Amino acid sequence: MIEIKNLTKVYSGSVKAVDGLSLSVRKGEIFGFLGPNGAGKTTTIKMIVGLLKPTEGTINIENIDIVSSPVKAKMKMGYVADEPLVMEKITGVQYLNLISDVFQLPPEVRIDRATRLLRNFKLADAVKDPISTYSHGMRQKLSLIAALIHNPDLWILDEPIVGLDPESAFILKQMMRNHAKTGNTVFFSTHVMEVAERICDRIGIINKGKLEFVGTVEELRTLRGQGSLEQLFLEVTGSETENGDFSYLDAD
Numbered sequence: 001m002i003e004i005k006n007l008t009k010v011y012s013g014s015v016k017a018v019d020g021l022s023l024s025v026r027k028g029e030i031f032g033f034l035g036p037n038g039a040g041k042t043t044t045i046k047m048i049v050g051l052l053k054p055t056e057g058t059i060n061i062e063n064i065d066i067v068s069s070p071v072k073a074k075m076k077m078g079y080v081a082d083e084p085l086v087m088e089k090i091t092g093v094q095y096l097n098l099i100s101d102v103f104q105l106p107p108e109v110r111i112d113r114a115t116r117l118l119r120n121f122k123l124a125d126a127v128k129d130p131i132s133t134y135s136h137g138m139r140q141k142l143s144l145i146a147a148l149i150h151n152p153d154l155w156i157l158d159e160p161i162v163g164l165d166p167e168s169a170f171i172l173k174q175m176m177r178n179h180a181k182t183g184n185t186v187f188f189s190t191h192v193m194e195v196a197e198r199i200c201d202r203i204g205i206i207n208k209g210k211l212e213f214v215g216t217v218e219e220l221r222t223l224r225g226q227g228s229l230e231q232l233f234l235e236v237t238g239s240e241t242e243n244g245d246f247s248y249l250d251a252d
Contacts, residue, residue, distance in 0.1 A: 001027045001154055001185040002048065007057035009043050017043040019209035021057070025187055030180045032200035033189040036237050040209040041189045042082055045158050048187070049079045061154060075103070078147035082158040082189075084139035092127035092134070092142055096149060103150035110149065117145040120171050137163045144172065155179060157188035161195060173199055197229040207237040 002025035009018040018040045025031045035041045046052040048059055050070045059066045064073040087095055093114075100110040118124040121141040131139065140163040148155070155176070161169050176186045177199060190196055196203055197217055205213040213220060213236055217229055224232050 003060040010055040029201040030186040032196040032203040035206040077154040078152040080147045080157045084143040088132040099146040155186045193230040
């Protein structure tokens, strides 16, 4: 489903946000993309969805190159950014109609899918209101609905759980599993290790732009010893040893 080879992104002349990353994500799996802040997760995701152009390397979605055939590749995916960026001056239903027009959904199809998704995420009562009146969580829900309304094979979700209430988070996790069960793919980033450990078929851990591990949580335990995913993650990324000297914070 996703084939990435030697992916590199250089900022400011020499800073490698992503450094020679190669990764295959299969059909029918939920793949968790993990890493500390600044590790390169969001940069990688933005290159996968075509928002950033790689400095080097290739990205193929169902054998479609995202750089040379961006529109064709993007028709295969639904993307939710780490921040819900939606048009504030229109209503929720106007926004969903706009997205449905982009993906050329017939009226009866968009109505059926929007009705179901709005009901699932408890947003039906607010969909006719201006988006400017929405809370952060409501905007996150609208972003999810807009990303899924065309029923894409590939879901790419950057921190999708953030901002959702517990019921909506539970529903989304169920939807992710059901999507994978039907032979489709979910690629998502998260800082919530419990979620990743519970629902991911495989995980990838990126640190300082380099992919440090790809495999199942059990395979990670075989390599690193028993422990929670949180403990193993800290060991792989070196976070637990980077205490540093904070003596300058002492107040005299």
